[in-house]
Structures are given as C-alpha cells and as structure tokens.
Amino acid sequence: MQNTIQYIKNRLAALYPEGETDGLIRLIFEAVCGWSFTEQQLRKHETIGKNDFEKIKITVARLQQSEPIQYILGETIFYGLKLKVTPAVLIPRPETEELVDLIIRENPDDDRKILDIGTGSGCIALAIKSRLKNALVSGADISGKALEVARTNAESNGLIVDFFQTDILKWENYIWPEFDVIVSNPPYVTASEKKLMHKNVLEFEPATALFVDDNDPLLFYRRIAHFAREKLSRSGKIYFEINENFGVETKNLLAKTGFKAVEIVPDIHGKNRFVKATKGKL
Secondary structure: OHHHHHHHHHHHOOOOOHHHHHHHHHHHHHHHHOOOHHHHHHOOOOOOOHHHHHHHHHHHHHHHOOOOHHHHHOEEEEOOEEEEOOOOOOOOOHHHHHHHHHHHHHOOOOOOEEEEEOOOOOHHHHHHHHHOOOOEEEEEEOOHHHHHHHHHHHHHOOOOOEEEEOOHHHHHHOOOOOEEEEEEOOOOEEHHHHHHOOHHHHOOOOHHHOEEOOOOOOHHHHHHHHHHHHHEEEEEEEEEEOOHHHHHHHHHHHHHHOOEEEEEEEOOOOOEEEEEEEOOOO
16 A cells, blocks of 8 residues: 555656655545545555556546546535536536535524525535425536436435525526525636636636636626515525635625625635625615
C-alpha cells in the first residue's frame, strides 16, 4: 500500500496541494479496495493486488486530466447522505450544506411544503427531507437527466421527494400548489467570471447549471422572486444561494418585489453566500 500511496502522490503532486492529495488517496482506497480510513491505517503494509492497482492507475490518470473525483467515483457525501453524481448535475458544495442547515433551523415544524428549484442531484431537497421527515418536499429542474439522478438518490436513501421537470423561467405556463418554503441555488456565475474558474469545473460540470449572461446576472433570481410572491403561503419564506458579488443587488431585488425581512447571510468564511426573506402582503 505504501508504494501505491507514493505512486499517487508523485503523479498528483503538481496538480493538488498535499492535504488535498491525502484526501483523494483516502477516497481512492475506499472506492477501489473497499477500505475505510481506519482499515487503511491498519492495512498500510499490505500489498495492493494487481487488479486494484490497475483501477487506481486509471483513477489517477483521470485526476491528472482535472476530472473531479466525485465524477470518477460516481458519488459524493452531502449532509450525511451518499449521493450519486454524474456530469449531468453539479457537484454539491459544502457551502450549500450551510443553506440546508439554515432552512432546517428556521423551519423546525416539519409539516412544511417545500420546493427546491433547480434541484440537480436533489441534494438540497433530500437533505431537508432527511431531517424534516413529515415535510412535503418537491424538487424541480429543467434537465431530465438531472432528475433521473435525483430520483435515484431519493430511492437509494429511502426518501420520498416529488421530483418533476419544469422551466422556472416560464413558470406561468404551469399549474402550481402553494408552498411554505422555496429554496434555490440557481445559475449565478457570469460568463466573464469563467476566466477565474478551475479547469475541473469549466470542463466537466454542466454549464447550464452554472452560468448566466453578464447582461442579466439576476435573471433566475428575478423570475423565482416573482414566482415566490405568487406561490408562497402568507408567512412563507424564500432562500437563495447567491453570487457573492451580487449580494446587495439580490437583496434589493427581493425588497423591490415586495419581500420583507430581507437579509444577506454570510457563509462560515464570511462571504456573502445566501439571501433570505419572508413574503410580505400582496
């Protein structure tokens, strides 16, 4: 095992910091050999079999091309749930777990009707459902392939969430029930910000779930805000994950749309990451 670890480190040294490489090594051995982190410590002097080493070589070669480890392994952990991920969906970020925490903390009554817009892998909807057992949770997405992943994740985790296909930019064309909470992590990265992004995001994650036109960076927030004004219950709440560069603009948009108690919420790193608000009187 030690020789294999050194092989991985040598191949990835130029691409990843040492700490990140150590994390990748743990994931690789768990996926290929089925060894937990504890088992890896106990078996570190064992020799890796030829077949397993060949699988590890293939994984490392894909990492050298900047392919995300989550897509290589086909899964990730989000809010304690093991989720399938494919290039049809964004890889769930740790910051989004903070958004889930915020929603659960502020909506402890688990009889809520909750809608996740742009659900992707279903990570937000499923994480909420895992804690608010009696909530009626739905997830909407324009991508049929993403919804296939979300439904698979619901089944594998034993969670009941209603996933359905819709174009939220044309929400007026559909019949909707009323919701108590609406949450969305919509596309918010502007085209001009592409030059700041890493290859593993640009070349592998779905562009339609990431990018908006520079001329209208708040497109999805505006359309969802108008939708939420119509479809939220009297005391309903809306939660957004946002582009930190447009925190004030997103806050002002919600206020102008008629929402009350509009607030920017920073993430654990102090960056403007979320905006929340309560429905005002129509």
